[in-house]
Each structure stands twice: as C-alpha cells, then as structure tokens.
Amino acid sequence: MTDWNQTARSVKHATFTIQRTYAAAPARVFAALSTKEAKGKWFSGPAEWTRGKWELDFRVGGREVSAGGPPGGPEHIFVAQYLDIVENSRIIYAYDMFEGEKKLSVSLATFELAAAGKGTRLTLTEHGAFLDGHEDPAQREHGTRWLLEKLGEAL
Amino acid sequence: MLNKRTDGNAARAALDRVFQALADPTRRVMVERLSRGPASVTELAEPFEMSLPSIVQHLQVLEASGLIRSEKVGRVRTCQIGAAALGNAERWISDRRATWERRLDRLGDYLEETDPERPRKKTTNRRRP
Numbered sequence: 001m002t003d004w005n006q007t008a009r010s011v012k013h014a015t016f017t018i019q020r021t022y023a024a025a026p027a028r029v030f031a032a033l034s035t036k037e038a039k040g041k042w043f044s045g046p047a048e049w050t051r052g053k054w055e056l057d058f059r060v061g062g063r064e065v066s067a068g069g070p071p072g073g074p075e076h077i078f079v080a081q082y083l084d085i086v087e088n089s090r091i092i093y094a095y096d097m098f099e100g101e102k103k104l105s106v107s108l109a110t111f112e113l114a115a116a117g118k119g120t121r122l123t124l125t126e127h128g129a130f131l132d133g134h135e136d137p138a139q140r141e142h143g144t145r146w147l148l149e150k151l152g153e154a155l
Numbered sequence: 156m157l158n159k160r161t162d163g164n165a166a167r168a169a170l171d172r173v174f175q176a177l178a179d180p181t182r183r184v185m186v187e188r189l190s191r192g193p194a195s196v197t198e199l200a201e202p203f204e205m206s207l208p209s210i211v212q213h214l215q216v217l218e219a220s221g222l223i224r225s226e227k228v229g230r231v232r233t234c235q236i237g238a239a240a241l242g243n244a245e246r247w248i249s250d251r252r253a254t255w256e257r258r259l260d261r262l263g264d265y266l267e268e269t270d271p272e273r274p275r276k277k278t279t280n281r282r283r284p
Contacts, residue, residue: 042261
C-alpha cells in the first residue's frame with residue numbers, strides 16, 4: 001500500500017433519495033423523462049459546461065449517452081442502460097460515469113411517479129458505487145477524518 | 156516537487172481558515188447540521204436566538220473556509236456541506252445529489268413553461284435568480 005503510483009482499488013457505496021412534487025400530471029412528467037427533445041431541456045451539466053455527445057434510446061435495453069464538461073477540463077460522460085420502464089409510473093436505469101478515460105462510478109437510478117392531487121410526486125433513488133477514489137492520499141487529506149484528527153490534536 | 160511546497164503553503168492557509176471557522180460553537184452546530192443534508196438559511200437559523208444578519212455572517216465565514224457552499228434558487232438560499240469537510244466518496248455523493256437537485260428543479264421549470272393550461276401572458280412576474 002505504500003506505492004501510491006499504483007491505482008488502489010476501492011468501492012464506496014451510497015444511497016440517496018430526492019423527492020419533488022410537480023404541478024403536472026404523471027404523463028407529462030414521464031414524457032419529460034423519456035423523450036429526447038424534452039429531456040434535452042433540463043437534463044445536462046452546469047450551464048457553463050460544453051455539451052458533447054447526446055443520444056437517447058428510450059426502451060428496455062436501450063442506451064443513453066450524455067457527454068460534456070467544463071471548458072478546457074476533462075469530459076464527463078454518462079452512459080446509461082434502461083432496465084425497467086412502466087409508462088407514467090416507473091423508470092430504472094443503470095449508469096456509468098466517466099471522467100475522461102477514468103470510470104468514477106456505477107449507479108442504479110430509479111424514478112417513481114405517483115399522482116398527487118392534480119400533480120405528480122417524483123421520487124428519485126440512486127444507489128451508487130464510487131470507484132477507486134479513496135486511496136489518493138493528497139486528496140484524502142481534505143477529508144473529514146483527517147480534519148477531525150487534526151482538530152483532536154490541536155485541542 | 157517544488158509545486159508540492161507551494162501546495163503545502165496553500166493547504167496550510169486553507170487549514171487556518173477551516174480552524175478559524177470551526178473555532179466558533181455556532182458554526183460547529185451549523186456544520187454538524189449540514190453534514191446530515193442541505194438546509195436553507197432559515198432552517199439553519201432556527202436553533203439560534205440570533206438576528207438573520209449574524210447568521211448570514213457566520214455562514215459567510217464557513218463558506219470562505221470551504222466547509223460549506225451555498226446556492227440561491229429563487230428567493231431561497233440553500234447551504235450544503237463543502238469540499239473542505241468531505242472525503243472523496245462523500246464529495247461524490249454530495250455532487251451527485253446537488254446535480255440531481257439542480258436538474259429536478261429545471262425539470263420543474265420546464266413543466267411549468269410547457270403547461271398547456273398555463274395562461275399566456277406577455278409579461279411575467281416570475282423572479283429569476
């Protein structure tokens with residue numbers, strides 16, 4: 001473990017959920033998640049990022065690819081495969097995130113749509129596996145644990 | 156290797172700002188709260204009997220240290236834990252979440268703009284950030 005030039009292998013798992021309620025029927029929300037024209041209006045990186053390749057084949061087994069990145073910086077590439085689609089109700093896809101050649105993470109994203117009055121409650125749950133990002137000592141120095149250790153020493 | 160030395164000085168200056176920020180009990184409570192998830196300025200102010208300007212001042216010190224970051228969407232400023240307080244994995248999760256929060260807000264804007272029942276008006280009162 002002392003040879004830091006070698007990529008140390010590690011996996012960190014995490015899950016998070018985000019909910020939103022929209023004043024739009026589930027069919028409209030579903031369309032915004034599943035048609036290329038609509039999805040292109042809201043699904044992208046930060047505004048200052050350049051937009052690269054973008055394709056969407058919305059069917060079980062179909063792929064979505066979205067690339068872009070900060071000007072002059074490495075390209076971030078999202079490559080997804082749709083695993084489950086229930087019209088107006090549920091979408092599940094698995095996706096890889098790359099930064100340049102480096103694979104950063106593998107995730108499962110689940111969108112659930114439920115009618116809420118006249119609108120729709122959307123629940124996004126992401127299960128992620130963050131790859132090989134733990135063992136870079138220079139970056140880890142900024143981590144909480146290191147900070148707390150230093151704080152402990154100083155007190 | 157020369158770069159390492161410069162990095163070291165910068166890192167020490169950054170660490171000084173972090174310690175300074177954490178030296179205050181109010182700010183430690185704020186960081187502790189944000190480590191459990193993003194919160195609005197109003198939510199962060201809740202446990203304290205303090206004026207809003209004082210709360211905002213504390214948050215500015217925290218933001219300058221990199222312990223937290225904030226974003227204003229509409230009239231609400233939301234704070235979340237910043238890079239200086241996170242390990243790589245936590246930063247990744249926080250970034251993924253922030254990206255999704257932003258996208259789902261934009262989805263909301265899109266749905267509102269394309270609402271077939273929305274009355275067509277020439278002027279709009281909607282405030283943009």
